[in-house]
Amino acid sequence: xxxxxxxxxxxxxxxxxxxxxxxxxxxxxxxxxxxxxxxxWICWLYCPEEVISEGQSGFPVIDLSFCKGCGVCANVCxxxxxxxxxx
Amino acid sequence: xxxxxxxxxxxxxxxxxxxxxxxxxxxTIAFRIASRILGPNTxxxxxxxxxxxxxxxxxxxxxxxxxxxxxxAAAAAAASGVQRAYKFLGKDVNVVVWAGDGGxxxxxxxxxxxxxxxxxxxxxxxxxxxxxxxxxxxxxxxTPIKAITKTTPMGKxxxxxxxxxxxxxxxxxxxxxASVGYPFDLANKLEKAKRIKGFxxxxxxxxxxxxxxxxxxxxxxxxxxxxxxxxxPLYEIEEGKLRxxxxxxxKPLKEFIRMQRRFEFLKDEEIEEMEKxxxxxxxxxxxxxxxxxVF
Numbered sequence: 001x002x003x004x005x006x007x008x009x010x011x012x013x014x015x016x017x018x019x020x021x022x023x024x025x026x027x028x029x030x031x032x033x034x035x036x037x038x039x040x041w042i043c044w045l046y047c048p049e050e051v052i053s054e055g056q057s058g059f060p061v062i063d064l065s066f067c068k069g070c071g072v073c074a075n076v077c078x079x080x081x082x083x084x085x086x087x
Numbered sequence: 088x089x090x091x092x093x094x095x096x097x098x099x100x101x102x103x104x105x106x107x108x109x110x111x112x113x114x115t116i117a118f119r120i121a122s123r124i125l126g127p128n129t130x131x132x133x134x135x136x137x138x139x140x141x142x143x144x145x146x147x148x149x150x151x152x153x154x155x156x157x158x159x160a161a162a163a164a165a166a167s168g169v170q171r172a173y174k175f176l177g178k179d180v181n182v183v184v185w186a187g188d189g190g191x192x193x194x195x196x197x198x199x200x201x202x203x204x205x206x207x208x209x210x211x212x213x214x215x216x217x218x219x220x221x222x223x224x225x226x227x228x229x230t231p232i233k234a235i236t237k238t239t240p241m242g243k244x245x246x247x248x249x250x251x252x253x254x255x256x257x258x259x260x261x262x263x264x265a266s267v268g269y270p271f272d273l274a275n276k277l278e279k280a281k282r283i284k285g286f287x288x289x290x291x292x293x294x295x296x297x298x299x300x301x302x303x304x305x306x307x308x309x310x311x312x313x314x315x316x317x318x319x320p321l322y323e324i325e326e327g328k329l330r331x332x333x334x335x336x337x338k339p340l341k342e343f344i345r346m347q348r349r350f351e352f353l354k355d356e357e358i359e360e361m362e363k364x365x366x367x368x369x370x371x372x373x374x375x376x377x378x379x380x381v382f
Contacts, residue, residue: 016103018147019106019107074304076307
């Protein structure tokens with residue numbers, strides 16, 4: 001049943017990039033070394049921004065338009081496959 | 088049956104990238120995991136806290152689940168109302184309060200206590216970053232002793248409130264502590280809480296890089312060290328029975344303290360003193376674990 005009541009309270013709509021391109025905040029860029037990556041997905045688990053997803057090759061891919069460059073992924077990676085490089 | 092990373096990857100979360108959180112935010116890690124466990128059939132009630140900022144400015148939202156933003160003092164009361172309205176409509180919905188430590192330990196405590204006493208069927212999650220962070224790092228009732236905040240420039244002199252135990256004293260069915268550093272423990276506790284009816288309370292230790300003044304990439308490491316040094320013991324109280332869920336090998340508290348600049352004025356003797364307090368708490372918990380019922 002659809003609500004027929006006119007909503008008078010302010011309602012926000014969810015979308016990606018609600019605060020804009022947060023990738024612009026970044027000072028250091030994470031780079032994944034696919035040779036070392038063991039696909040454990042620990043980086044995905046700890047990423048505070050949920051920018052890591054599975055790419056076509058099956059390795060993690062980072063969405064750099066929203067990655068804030070915190071480096072948590074590089075810090076938790078058990079294989080040391082992520083390097084932080086200055087932008 | 089415990090949750091694996093594949094279960095978490097398969098399930099759908101409610102967090103969208105590009106929010107207003109600080110880089111390396113511990114609370115968003117907690118929310119990402121929690122939203123995956125709680126599932127799409129969930130309504131969040133969020134009082135004034137970091138998360139009402141992280142949601143992003145009107146008219147956009149970085150969280151794809153229904154949210155009711157509410158006044159600081161009344162999160163648990165609002166959630167009670169939402170839950171009863173859904174019950175009246177004949178819908179079974181998880182109603183979750185997602186509040187910071189200020190809205191839980193200080194300002195929201197009477198609404199929380201009332202809801203716990205009435206036995207409302209809600210999940211109350213407090214992500215504990217141990218001060219009022221989004222207003223500029225003022226002390227709260229959950230700030231640990233000796234920690235520097237903007238309102239305690241010489242270090243806090245008082246002990247923090249033991250909130251999980253205060254809620255457990257209401258004889259609610261489920262109370263637990265969790266940490267961002269142990270995400271699977273957090274996921275398992277949420278999964279368990281989801282299946283129980285009645286008032287459930289979980290307090291998640293979420294490190295805050297700007298507030299505690301540590302390098303942004305260390306969020307997960309700090310969350311793990313807090314548990315490993317027994318600073319933040321992980322336990323659950325189910326129907327009055329306490330169980331310590333993670334018993335790591337003890338690391339010196341100094342490792343945890345020296346990583347954060349909020350403890351930078353602490354002398355070695357003071358760390359020894361804190362170590363004693365921490366061990367006292369840990370031994371007390373082990374003692375409670377052996378007893379039949381805590382409350």
